[in-house]
């Protein structure tokens with residue numbers, strides 16, 4: 001685990017005990033995980049679909065896209081962090097809905113602006129070419145245009 005100066009400071013809190021507990025655990029996950037920003041993430045199970053984020057557990061990596069205003073990278077990191085702290089890495093339909101509900105409640109109702117900005121500090125400024133694990137390559141896609 002790598003410590004930096006920013007990790008010593010106190011976290012911002014919203015005052016809701018449950019939300020702050022989740023926030024603290026998501027921040028811990030992000031501090032122990034390598035965060036990558038991507039322009040596009042394809043869904044390995046549905047190659048024509050795109051994802052907002054993806055965790056590669058074995059590699060301790062998380063990949064997110066930045067799609068403001070509704071899905072900024074900070075929100076997508078929260079979503080992936082919720083999967084991580086609930087030890088849910090594969091998305092079943094019911095589980096995905098549960099995570100989305102929790103994400104919506106936290107992002108839209110409970111977390112403060114400062115907490116969202118804090119999550120945003122984990123997002124790299126630039127996106128990378130590196131692909132998440134298990135991503136299916138677009139074999140027949142042309143390089144044209």
Ligand SMILES: [Zn+2]
Nearest residue numbers: 083091096099
């Ligand atoms: Zn999910």
